[in-house]
Amino acid sequence: MSRTTDDNVKPDFDKELVDIAHYALHHTINSAEAIKTARYCLMDTLGCGFLALNYPECRKLLGPIVAGTVVPHGTRVPGTSFVLDPVQGAFNIGAIIRWLDFNDTWLAAEWGHPSDNLGGILAVADYLSRQAVSQGKSPLHMKDVIHAMIKAHEIQGVLALENSFNRVGLDHVVLVKVASTAVVATLLGANQEQLLNALSLAWVDGQSLRTYRHAPNTGSRKSWAAGDATSRAVRLALMAMQGEMGYPSALTAKQWGFYDVLFKGKPFKFQRPYGSYVMENVLFKISFPAEFHSQTAVECAVKLHPSIVHRLADIEKIVLTTHESAIRIISKTGPLHNPADRDHCLQYMVAIGLLHGDLTADDYEDKVASDPRIDTLRGKMVVEEDAQFSLDYHDPEKRSIANAIQIFFTDGTSIEKVQIEYPVGHRRRRAEGIPLLIEKFQHNLATVFPKGRVQQIMEVCQDEQRLLALPVHEFMDLLVI
Numbered sequence: 001m002s003r004t005t006d007d008n009v010k011p012d013f014d015k016e017l018v019d020i021a022h023y024a025l026h027h028t029i030n031s032a033e034a035i036k037t038a039r040y041c042l043m044d045t046l047g048c049g050f051l052a053l054n055y056p057e058c059r060k061l062l063g064p065i066v067a068g069t070v071v072p073h074g075t076r077v078p079g080t081s082f083v084l085d086p087v088q089g090a091f092n093i094g095a096i097i098r099w100l101d102f103n104d105t106w107l108a109a110e111w112g113h114p115s116d117n118l119g120g121i122l123a124v125a126d127y128l129s130r131q132a133v134s135q136g137k138s139p140l141h142m143k144d145v146i147h148a149m150i151k152a153h154e155i156q157g158v159l160a161l162e163n164s165f166n167r168v169g170l171d172h173v174v175l176v177k178v179a180s181t182a183v184v185a186t187l188l189g190a191n192q193e194q195l196l197n198a199l200s201l202a203w204v205d206g207q208s209l210r211t212y213r214h215a216p217n218t219g220s221r222k223s224w225a226a227g228d229a230t231s232r233a234v235r236l237a238l239m240a241m242q243g244e245m246g247y248p249s250a251l252t253a254k255q256w257g258f259y260d261v262l263f264k265g266k267p268f269k270f271q272r273p274y275g276s277y278v279m280e281n282v283l284f285k286i287s288f289p290a291e292f293h294s295q296t297a298v299e300c301a302v303k304l305h306p307s308i309v310h311r312l313a314d315i316e317k318i319v320l321t322t323h324e325s326a327i328r329i330i331s332k333t334g335p336l337h338n339p340a341d342r343d344h345c346l347q348y349m350v351a352i353g354l355l356h357g358d359l360t361a362d363d364y365e366d367k368v369a370s371d372p373r374i375d376t377l378r379g380k381m382v383v384e385e386d387a388q389f390s391l392d393y394h395d396p397e398k399r400s401i402a403n404a405i406q407i408f409f410t411d412g413t414s415i416e417k418v419q420i421e422y423p424v425g426h427r428r429r430r431a432e433g434i435p436l437l438i439e440k441f442q443h444n445l446a447t448v449f450p451k452g453r454v455q456q457i458m459e460v461c462q463d464e465q466r467l468l469a470l471p472v473h474e475f476m477d478l479l480v481i
Contacts, residue, residue: 013196013248016268017203020155021195023274024182029147034276036464038146038153043461044284044437045103045115046078046479047444051361052099053079054447061224062092073130075123078479079448086127090180090234094119094227100361101223101343102289104282104425106153107393107401110160111292111325112172114278116226117152120180120234121145122476124187129473140187142475143468148183150279155179157278161396162269166329168262171208173229178202180233188241197246201236203258204250215332218341271396281399284425286436288359293326294349295423297403301353303418304405308354312373314409318381320350321404321419323389331383339364350405351377392421401426438462453478 029035052058063082064071075089076082077096084092094116097103104115122145129139156179165174181202185195208229212221240246251258252267259267288298297320308315322331332345342348342364351374352363362368389402404419424433441461445454457478460467467475 011249011252013200013246014251016251017196017199017248019274020178020182020199021192023155024151024186025190025192025195027151027274029150029276031150031276031280034150034279035146035468037279037282038149039461039464039467040284040434040437041104041115041149041153041279041282042118042146043441044286045097045118047441048098048100048102049093049096050079050448051102051444052096055099055361057220058096058099058223061095061227064088073127073134075127075130076473076476076480078122078476079481081481084123086123087231087234087238089123089127089231090120091224091227091231092119093122094230095224096227098226099223100289101291102285102361104284105292106157106160106278106282107292107325107399108157108161109164109394110166110172110175111329112156112160112175113226114153114156114176114179114282115149116173116176117156117180117183117230118149119227120184120230121148121152121187122472123231124184124234124237125472126476128187129471133471133473139471139473141468142470142472144187145472146468148187150276151186151274152179152183153278153282154274154276155182157282158270158272158274159268161271163263166210168264169210170262171210171213171225173225174207176226176229177205177233177236180230181237184234185237185240188237190237190241193246194240196248197244198237198240200246200248200250201240201244202233204247205232205236207262213329213344215334215341218344219338220340222340222344281427283399283401283423283427284433284437285423286425286433286440287423288349289343289361290349290359291330291344292423293323293330293401294346294403295425296401296420297322297326297346297405298349298353298359299420299423300403300405300418301350302357302359304407304415305354305357307415308407309357311409312355312377314411315377315380315407316410317408318350318354318377319406319408319417320346320381320383321386321389321406321417322346322383323393323402324385325390325393326403327383327385333378336369339366342369346383347378347381348374350381399426448481 074083156175185198330346392400400421402421406417408414
């Protein structure tokens with residue numbers, strides 16, 4: 001019997017949305033570790049953006065949508081002279097910080113980069129501060145930005161712990177859009193109803209397919225997809241603040257909701273309540289601008305470089321032992337067509353590490369990729385899963401990202417397997433990693449700013465109390481050309 005009518009009784013808002021809204025509006029950040037880590041995350045994320053400005057393919061995406069647009073008291077874009085509306089400002093900031101795939105990472109059932117939310121957070125906080133000052137009111141302070149970062153990390157990361165969007169073909173930037181919407185609407189002064197409306201709009205909104213991250217379609221959209229998501233969040237939050245209605249059962253509505261349409265009918269699962277866990281445990285990409293599942297593999301390759309660089313012709317086989325997620329996401333054979341293709345190829349990144357003893361953003365460009373030795377080495381690689389590596393990857397007490405490499409030669413000899421469980425940016429290697437992160441930030445600043453400005457920015461960012469108390473627009477003024 002066909003159905004001829006639908007029950008049109010308006011439901012309450014989905015509990016999942018209510019929980020996010022309550023956390024965003026009412027949770028107090030008390031974790032000193034989360035605040036300290038967020039400060040390092042701010043530095044590292046901005047530094048990645050400054051480095052990306054050295055690449056023309058990134059810079060061509062920046063600026064207003066219509067040339068010559070003037071926005072009074074608008075959002076500033078770090079490393080540039082642009083003054084934009086907060087939606088386009090969020091896209092610009094989000095695009096530069098993700099362009100080189102060199103900022104923080106969260107690995108769980110779904111992986112992603114929670115610092116992508118900084119695009120929307122900084123754009124809106126800067127805009128609000130400048131508007132407030134122009135009206136003789138008090139601006140927002142960097143404490144507001146840091147707390148918003150912690151909450152955005154938490155929302156994105158907790159949703160990712162048990163829920164795999166990639167397995168249904170969706171890109172992880174759906175979580176950037178949702179997390180950015182929550183914290184940006186809060187910065188805008190949303191009440192409970194406005195925030196719930198905004199969140200429902202984010203879930204109802206069209207979601208990105210992951211195909212631009214995978215063979216045979218890997219391309220540069222993966223470098224601006226987060227900028228697109230966080231800017232879309234700003235747009236939706238602003239609409240909600242203007243009274244746009246929401247959709248209470250955006251997730252759970254039968255047939256038409258997110259769960260039934262895009263998540264195979266399964267509701268989200270949750271491992272823990274929202275707090276500050278994600279920022280405290282976030283992973284930093286310190287050593288290499290490489291997809292995070294490959295970080296320890298490249299580190300292994302760099303360690304092996306001195307032993308094998310003069311024996312390349314004698315290599316018979318290279319065995320890469322890794323975890324299931326790495327195989328599914330970045331193990332790739334055949335031609336690599338562009339830098340975005342190469343920085344998501346485990347075998348390419350390992351080959352560069354073996355050949356050069358390092359891996360930089362320039363190593364993905366055509367000039368380096370034309371070296372025939374790279375594909376020769378790729379052709380000798382065998383990728384295998386270690387089941388324990390895969391288990392430890394998902395273990396909440398470990399969250400390792402283990403890789404190992406062993407090289408065999410034509411004369412029957414081999415080099416002892418090199419294995420690394422935790423990358424330098426892991427919480428278990430924080431003491432080793434933070435000095436390197438600071439060094440990385442200073443280096444990236446120097447690609448854009450003169451020495452005096454670099455020193456000025458470094459002093460502010462390394463003084464936690466001074467940074468937290470600084471008005472957002474004054475901080476942003478330090479970062480523009």
